[in-house]
Amino acid sequence: MNVTLDLLIKTINTVKNNIAVVDATFNIVFTNHAWNQFGIENGLSPDFSWVGVNYFTPSLCAAREGDHFSQRAFSGLEKLKRGECTEFQLEYPCHSHNTERWFLLEVTSFEMDEQRYYVISHMDITQRVQLEMEARQQAKLDPLTHIANRRAFDNFMANEWRRCRRNAIPLSLMIIDVDDFKYINDTYGHQIGDSCLQRIAGILKQYTSRASDLCARIGGDELVVVWSHLSSQEARALAQSVLKAISQLPIDEDNSPFSDCISVSMGLCSTIPDTDDHLMLLTAADALMYQAKNAGKNTLASDSLASDALSLAQKPMPIATE
Known part of the structure; x- marks a missing residue:
């Protein structure tokens, strides 16, 4: 069976996790449908293109402003860039004014054509976190x-x-x-x-x-x-x-x-x-x-x-x- 590029892209676009691929400098080279839809739901234009946007910059800015989770994310991304690890995970809150949500950030490195890339995934874990919080409260x-x-x-x-x-x-x-x-x-x-x-x-x-x-x-x-x-x-x-x-x-x-x-x-x-x-x-x-x-x-x-x-x-x- 020959796996075509279109099949791979369609497969990734069916995944519910927000997924992006970035290059060695953390410039985005690909985003799946869930990633794009999340941006639209949070105010971005449907025509907005993520390609070329640097994923590293927002984490750095938030970390400098003292955000605890951004500091941890920035530290993990730095270790990936330095080659001190090949993957990184972080659970973090992402609340809006009327909704509480939690996500799991997973970043994994890989190489292709002697170039380093990273797969970034944000998985919605709100239901699991809420159940855990409820269980702790019930205890x-x-x-x-x-x-x-x-x-x-x-x-x-x-x-x-x-x-x-x-x-x-x-x-x-x-x-x-x-x-x-x-x-x-x-x-x-x-x-x-x-x-x-x-x-x-x-x-x-x-x-x-x-x-x-x-x-x-x-x-x-x-x-x-x-x-x-x-x-x-x-x-x-x-x-x-x-x-x-x-x-x-x-x-x-x-x-x-x-x-x-x-x-x-x-x-x-x-x-x-x-x-x-x-x-x-x-x-x-x-x-x-x-x-x-x-x-x-x-x-x-x-x-x-x-x-x-x-x-x-x-x-x-x-x-x-x-």
């Missing part, structure tokens, strides 16, 4: 409540503790435990129990809208809230609002006029971190939560944690009951 979420899970909470808390310690920023942690949750599951069924957790999580989301806030489910019926940049008084006022909102939720939403309401016990602890141990705040908030539960449930217990004290659980603590 941080509790599947039932769709708020952060324990792993995400642990990472966030450690980072937020360091940030607050570095900048002397107050940090508050609240633990929420559903009262008599086993009774709810046994009496109303696990579906109603799950619904209670989901609706509590919905309330917590309303009170954690800042980037420095977090709500998470860290156990079966145990949830947490992290607030920074709030005084202990401000955090306590927010916590009381949360308690009031949750206490108005019926256990059985479908039979709300006749249903008891959800009851929770909450422990809130505030501090300005000045040690490496962020777990001390969790320990203190947990102790406060149990004190609230022992005081009669549907209750908030709160206090501030002294930086040198883990003995908070043994100190008298004020309790507020809704």
